[in-house]
Amino acid sequence: MNRKISQQIAFTLFRIFGLLVVVILFSILGFIVVNGIQVINWEFLTTAPKDGMTTGGIFPAIVGTFYLIVGSLLIAFPLGVMSAVYTNEYAGRGWIVKIIRMMTNNLAGIPSIVFGLFGMALFVNKLGFGDSILAGSLTLSVLVLPLIIRTTEEALKAVPDSFRTGSLALGATKLQTIRKVVLPTALPNIITGLILSVGRISGETAPILFTVAAYFLPHLPTSLYDQVMALPYHLYALATSGTDIEASRPMAYGTALVLIGIVLIMNLIASFIRRRLERKWKRN
């Protein structure tokens, strides 16, 4: 009897904690939606901020964030996938791989503001890119590189070795085996890594602070060397340093909602692609 009661108490507690996560998530979402939805309209999404950022829209920031996502993925995705292919498929089990893995894990643990500082020192100043989409994308790509490497490695590990030996036994070279069998099989899981990276890139403020983000820039960028506004930084600016913080508060909530919305839409698109790729092969 006693055992039964303690069981029940334990389960109840676990259930409460489990539900707590849902409650927290939904209260944040609900809070943002309730406060943000009132400013969302066509003008908000398609025009630049006006009147000291108390009215108007956030179009330049949406575009800027979009450019940064695309730019950093273009750099980090091929690099990350290739480096994961190297460590998982080519390098064997020697000390080089151990060091690479350790460094990748350490890189993942560095606070993002440090990446910002590093990006400013290297890309903005040393390489002379200035505050620019290029410098910002490079900084963000260094930030998400460990994430992409890790998820790609996991994806490659999930490919059964029998596929590799089967391919090699037919006279395929190692490179052909990787290109035609291993990577296509791992693709759905690699895309998962991509989804996580999009969320990370679009939400980070610190790395873009000194490398690309503009406080207020009503026109759109015309080259890689231009600064852009970006949603997370714009949100920060609206909430802390606008000309009239009270008046721009609704704009801040609207920005937060759009940011969450973009990440959500990206996730949905990517998991749709992932699901389709998976359904194609995983029948049993």
Added chain:
Amino acid sequence: MIEAKNINFYYDEFQALKNISMKMEPNSVTAFIGPSGCGKSTFLRLFNRMNDLIDNTRMEGECIVDNQNIYDKKMNVDTLRKQVGMVFQKPNPFPKTIFENVAYGLRVNDLGNKQFIQERVEESLISAALWDEVKDKLNKSAFELSGGQQQRLCIARALAVSPSVILMDEPASALDPISTLKIEELIHDLKKDYTIVIVTHNMQQAARVSDKTGFFMLGELVEYSDTKKMFLNPEKEETQNYITGRFG
């Protein structure tokens, strides 16, 4: 014709094969039997150099396939594996369509144009006794097939690149009895065009499909003779004990 001369093989310090020499005749089926860990699979994998993929292994001796020493420095391993096909213990089709599975070897080896590939895929599936079952669903995933069908698909895949030798590593051990029977019939049919070497745990299977049988124990080739003789009147006591089920 396949010939092994004085083969020694090591995993790190462990000697898995001890001074093995044997010849396998063309257009015949040679079976390797023996208890687990006796070295028969290791020996089989020498002939398409699959052991190369395992770290810290070492080989001494000579392996000759179609008059070539396949461990010669000049030997191209990818070419060798085209010439010596392999079927594995568990069916391992690629996550591709049935057609693409069979076409794979042709594509990676740059063999033939579209039409040739089309024809070759069909021929191979016919040879592997699978064509009638799959001809209407060539563009379906290979994973939709049953285990036995998948294994025959893997055989078709190996046949497509026109090997002269086919190595089979317990090809029916993961299959049900009826699928096993089909594979055995298939081995019998393929014998006229290929040299087949099969590793099996199942002694009845060795007796049914093979012309010659080699009995391995603790890395040594204990006895190698005509299958009939081996099972009716073995020379060595160990062989007698093993095939009568006294151990193993």
